[in-house]
Amino acid sequence: MTNNIIEVQDVTKTFGGVVANKDISISVEQGKITGLIGPNGSGKTTLFNSIVGYHPIDSGSIMFQGHEISDFRVQQIARLGLLRTFQQTRIYGKMNCVDNMLISIPHRRMGFMDMFGHDTAEELEKAELLLNFVGLYEKRFLNGGDLSFGQQKLLEFAMALMNEPTVLLLDEPTAGINPTLINGLIDRLNHANSEFGITLLIIEHNMRVIMNMANTIYCLAHGELLAQGTPGEIQKDQLVIDAYLGAH
Amino acid sequence: MQGARSILYLVLVAASVVAPFLFPEYGTQLATLWLMIIVALTWDMTGGQMGYNSLGNIFFYGTGMYVAAVVAIGLVYPVGAYTDAAGGGRFVFTSSQYFVGLALGALAAGLFCAVCAVIIGAITFGLRGPYFAIGTLGVAIAAGELVSNWEWVGGGQGIALPVYPGDLDDGKIFFYFLFCGLGLALFVFLKWLYGTRFGAALNAIRDDEEKAEGMGIHTLRYKLVAWAMAAFFVGIAGAFSAFQLIHFEPLETAYQTINLGIFMVVCVLLGGKGTLWGPVIGAIVFHVFKEVTWNYFLGWQWVALGALIVVIVVYFQEGIMGWLMRQKPEWFGVHVERTEMSSGRAATEAAE
Numbered sequence: 001m002t003n004n005i006i007e008v009q010d011v012t013k014t015f016g017g018v019v020a021n022k023d024i025s026i027s028v029e030q031g032k033i034t035g036l037i038g039p040n041g042s043g044k045t046t047l048f049n050s051i052v053g054y055h056p057i058d059s060g061s062i063m064f065q066g067h068e069i070s071d072f073r074v075q076q077i078a079r080l081g082l083l084r085t086f087q088q089t090r091i092y093g094k095m096n097c098v099d100n101m102l103i104s105i106p107h108r109r110m111g112f113m114d115m116f117g118h119d120t121a122e123e124l125e126k127a128e129l130l131l132n133f134v135g136l137y138e139k140r141f142l143n144g145g146d147l148s149f150g151q152q153k154l155l156e157f158a159m160a161l162m163n164e165p166t167v168l169l170l171d172e173p174t175a176g177i178n179p180t181l182i183n184g185l186i187d188r189l190n191h192a193n194s195e196f197g198i199t200l201l202i203i204e205h206n207m208r209v210i211m212n213m214a215n216t217i218y219c220l221a222h223g224e225l226l227a228q229g230t231p232g233e234i235q236k237d238q239l240v241i242d243a244y245l246g247a248h
Numbered sequence: 249m250q251g252a253r254s255i256l257y258l259v260l261v262a263a264s265v266v267a268p269f270l271f272p273e274y275g276t277q278l279a280t281l282w283l284m285i286i287v288a289l290t291w292d293m294t295g296g297q298m299g300y301n302s303l304g305n306i307f308f309y310g311t312g313m314y315v316a317a318v319v320a321i322g323l324v325y326p327v328g329a330y331t332d333a334a335g336g337g338r339f340v341f342t343s344s345q346y347f348v349g350l351a352l353g354a355l356a357a358g359l360f361c362a363v364c365a366v367i368i369g370a371i372t373f374g375l376r377g378p379y380f381a382i383g384t385l386g387v388a389i390a391a392g393e394l395v396s397n398w399e400w401v402g403g404g405q406g407i408a409l410p411v412y413p414g415d416l417d418d419g420k421i422f423f424y425f426l427f428c429g430l431g432l433a434l435f436v437f438l439k440w441l442y443g444t445r446f447g448a449a450l451n452a453i454r455d456d457e458e459k460a461e462g463m464g465i466h467t468l469r470y471k472l473v474a475w476a477m478a479a480f481f482v483g484i485a486g487a488f489s490a491f492q493l494i495h496f497e498p499l500e501t502a503y504q505t506i507n508l509g510i511f512m513v514v515c516v517l518l519g520g521k522g523t524l525w526g527p528v529i530g531a532i533v534f535h536v537f538k539e540v541t542w543n544y545f546l547g548w549q550w551v552a553l554g555a556l557i558v559v560i561v562v563y564f565q566e567g568i569m570g571w572l573m574r575q576k577p578e579w580f581g582v583h584v585e586r587t588e589m590s591s592g593r594a595a596t597e598a599a600e
Contacts (some may be wrong), residue, residue: 052462078464086462092455092521095448096583103448107464115470116444143585145456191545 005167005199006082011060011070015044018106020046020221022223023060028167029192030247033193033200035214036208038232039243043223044203045087048169051201052084067168079108083168085173087203089152097136097155100144101127104159127162130220134158134188150177156184161192167199168192175204186213211235220244221233259319261432268424275420279492281535283431284426286485287508288515288527289434290478296521297447298474299454300326300373304384307391308479310502311364312357312486314395317407319356320349320491329476331402341410354487360484371471374587376457381539385505406497409490422591423492430488434481450474511538514553517560520569529568 006028013021021043023144026140028034036044039170045192050057061248072080087199102119120199131137139147144155154175173189174182192198193198204210210217211231219227219234221243227234268275287305294300321330324345333339341349372383396404412419441447447472452460462468489496496502503509511534518529534556541552560567566574577584 074461075464078462083464084462086459088463090456090459092452092459094455095451099448099451103445103465104454106462107466110466112469115449115466115473116441118444119267143582146584159463169549176254 003030004028005065005132006201007061007063008047008051009061009063011047011050011062012045012058014058016149019223021050021057024220024225025220026225026228029216030199031193032215033189033202033213035210035217035222035231036201036203037205037210037217037240038220038226040218042240042243043155044220046172046223047220048084048171048203052082054171054211075107078163079106081106081108081164081169082169083160083165084164084169085156085160086169087171087175089149089156091144091147091152091155091159091175094143096143097131097147098124098127100155100159101162102133104162104163106164130161131155133161135184145227150181153177157185157188161196161198165198170200170202170204172203172205174204174209182209188212227235243246264428264432265479268421270297270456272417272420275417275424275493275538277425279420279427281532282424282431283485283489283508284511284531284535285431285528286427286434287482287512288531289431289438289521290481292523292527292579293438293450293474294471294520296516296523296526297442297454298450298471299457300471300475301377301381301513302384302475303381303505303513304368304386304388305478305482305512305513306480306505307363307368307388309486309489310313310388310391310395310504312354312483312497313496313502314401314488315357315360315483316350316353316402316487316490317409317496319353320409321407322460322503323349323352329402331400331405331407333475343413346413348412350487353491354484356458357483358480359483361479361486364474366472366475369475373471373475374463385509388503388505388509392499392505396498397501399428400445402412404497404499406495406501407490408495411494412599423488423517426488426492427485428520430481431482435524435528437469441466443479446470446474451522457596510557510569514557514560515566517565518556518567520573522568523567523573526567526569533568559564564584 006029008024008026011021012023012025014017019079024047036047038044049055050061053072053076055199057070060070061068064077064080068179069077069080087224092103102123105123128137128140131140134157136151136154138160139151146153147155153176157173177185189200190213193200202210202214214231215231217231217242218225226243227237227240229237253541267278271278287309291302294302318327324341325339330339368387372380375383390452395401401407412422412429436480441562449465452465453467457467493501494497514526515530515534517530518534519528520526537556538553541549546551573582
């Protein structure tokens with residue numbers, strides 16, 4: 001069981017009196033796709049934020065590649081290669097797509113003088129390749145802010161790939177995307193996982209998507225871990241069904 | 249296109265060089281115009297390109313004045329004794345002492361202000377939006393009050409520096425070329441800087457700092473270096489001003505928060521934030537506006553200035569360059585694809 005790239009152990013996070021996460025333990029296996037589901041307000045995004053260092057956790061431990069990272073700041077964790085996308089899509093609105101991509105190069109080896117460097121031909125080629133990969137090549141000179149919401153999501157995904165992450169945390173990658181484009185996005189996510197070797201941890205509400213993609217799924221409800229297992233097991237789990245449809 | 253642009257630059261540089269000889273009676277005015285261009289361009293580095301609206305950049309101007317004066321005097325006489333005598337006749341500076349003091353003073357002013365920017369920035373860059381603006385304004389006001397109670401540098405009386413050794417009209421031209429040279433150097437420097445990865449990182453911080461952090465960009469490092477570079481140029485400009493004005497005092501001249509401290513912001517807003525030419529054009533238009541109102545509507549000049557600020561903030565936030573970019577995006581290499589865009593939006597909305 002040493003093949004887990006992320007190990008979350010008994011993480012608790014409260015906001016004032018609200019317990020957003022209570023003793024959550026999950027693990028993400030290297031090279032696999034792990035899903036995180038749960039009704040609205042169940043603490044999925046809080047757990048994401050805890051992992052990427054967005055806020056300090058109250059107790060517990062978060063290990064990435066065998067190192068404790070729960071005390072690290074967002075930028076440090078991102079430079080380690082643990083990257084997240086946002087639920088509310090975030091791109092640089094007044095820069096064009098190519099510039100959005102070029103500033104997303106990995107910053108882990110950036111020395112002081114590198115700040116004043118120019119983008120290399122390889123970086124430009126890679127940016128255009130990835131823009132082509134997500135289907136935005138034709139729009140590469142448009143400002144990020146002028147793209148439609150779905151296109152911005154694709155751009156954000158391409159920017160994440162440009163950063164060469166080891167693990168990518170995706171917060172609802174298909175939310176707000178035209179249903180006809182979702183299949184294309186699933187293909188690209190699978191491609192990123194299998195061809196680029198990026199481990200994925202995905203929050204997703206679209207059950208068809210997550211059940212088809214994930215190797216392992218964790219289900220949260222009311223800030224606690226409700227169930228874990230393969231998609232098949234989760235689909236049959238009575239607790240999960242109750243949480244989504246409302247028992248009692 | 250490239251050739252036409254080079255010719256335009258050459259014409260502008262040539263015009264800058266001959267201007268003080270063509271209009272000798274406006275020598276000091278033209279020097280002040282370059283000062284406005286310098287403070288506007290440096291303000292835009294953080295305010296426009298990086299999205300951090302500082303109201304405290306005047307701190308570097310005032311501090312530059314004082315550092316330059318203390319260095320120039322201190323090289324020759326004890327500073328305390330000099331300021332005690334309020335620049336009395338006992339203190340004589342030779343021509344070489346004057347120019348060495350000016351050169352070393354300006355360099356020291358720039359470096360000292362850059363260090364100040366890193367220290368102040370390390371504290372204030374935790375503030376965002378209006379809090380950063382007010383926090384930096386507080387630094388400038390506090391510095392003015394502190395210096396005006398510091399007798400060693402002359403307290404509220406300020407400092408009187410030696411007069412330019414030579415013909416006074418030559419002095420005007422000399423100071424014009426100091427500001428002009430600094431302004432041209434700054435413009436060339438920024439044109440290069442905004443073309444590097446540094447410029448893109450500043451824009452990323454402006455557009456979405458949280459995203460930039462999430463992508464691993466060293467945001468604080470970029471912010472500190474950008475402000476330090478701005479402070480370096482403003483500090484040198486302050487040093488030149490100190491020698492040009494001969495006498496300066498802390499609250500009205502050095503740390504003049506409500507005059508130059510606000511003018512630099514207005515120049516950038518008028519010309520267009522986040523563009524290279526915006527601050528230059530804004531400084532020129534604003535300087536002309538200011539001089540016209542100060543000369544022909546004396547007594548109403550502050551009303552006119554206030555009205556201008558209100559009009560810009562309410563009706564013309566994009567500024568001259570922003571307006572031009574919207575009218576003629578193709579001039580600036582900005583691509584717009586309106587029909588495609590709206591159909592893309594419609595498809596997304598239909599999906600929701």
